[in-house]
Amino acid sequence: MLIVFGGLPGTGKTTIARELARRLGAFHLRIDTIEQAIRMASGAGDAVGPQGYVVAYALAGDNLRLGGTVIADCVNPVRITREAWRATAVRAGVRLVEVEVACSDPVEHRRRVESRQSDIDGHRPPTWAAVMAREYEPWDGGPDAVVDTAGREIDACVADILALLPILPLHGNGHRP
Template sequence: MEECAYVPGRCARPRLRHPGRMLIVIGGLPGTGKTTLARLLAARIGAVHLRVDTIEQAIVRSGLARHPVGPAGYTVGYALAAEHLQQGLTVIAESVNPLAVTRDAWREAGTGAGVRVVEVEVVCSDPAEHRHRLATRSCDIPGLPQPDWQQVLDRDYEPWARERVVVDTAGQDPRESLESLVHRLGERGGAEPGPR
């Protein structure tokens, strides 16, 4: 079993213990902190981080499409996730994941590869903080359009109809949100408390 390193002198923190490869699907509205959280989690557990924004912008740069690219980015993401899972890797698939059909497709990619799938919804319950994040964040993908607050409010985002881990990033720094997520994953059998 692979474990994350513990930093001596710090308080106990959960460590992910891999029961084998798994697919962690992280979704949420723009500006909630899902990319930051996915990156931190991937570094912590040594997983592949698949970001649909990166895939979609690569499709646009290729000249094959313009924003919005429709289902193409997600479809490529499902295929890449399945391939990495079949190679024995843990995958973190990160996207807005706004519709039941996209959530189902991620789940199918994982179950088709014979792995456990954990779905995570990242939210920011403080509207003022969420709006501020959108207004002040920088984009690390050149050319990727960034939504404003009204576009986020108007976005088609279906309520989740099944069990998932919910991480509320309001009032937390990214490391606190990571610890919350790792703890919640542990409650689902993917983590255990670290030494004190």
């Protein structure tokens, strides 16, 4: 199964994705890690373009074809990235679950963004101004789940996703998790 997260920086995607990966024994694929590795290897500036996502689609596909569950931890901000994740699941012949992570409390969201310390060498988390200016399109048809992290413990957020997994309809490929 491919579980793809989306949402603005600072909403709690990585924290939830890591815990969900631990509980499912899944491969945690983090775009920030890939993009920072590209920056370090190439000397690229802040923007690496689509390269990080393209690498992630390939890595996800490899692991899915091995029978693993992959959790893609990314902002996933626009239709084209969401369509590419869907295509990755179809090519691998696995079920896709899309989860949008949000923080409905703007004060809490801002506090998280402004207090973040990166755990990736050389990576600088975005500023609040950058998060607010970021392009982020509404989901066509909506994701399978929206998890609001405002005032909630991580375990409750993960439990919401775990409870959802067995009852979701198939995504057109006939596979179950």
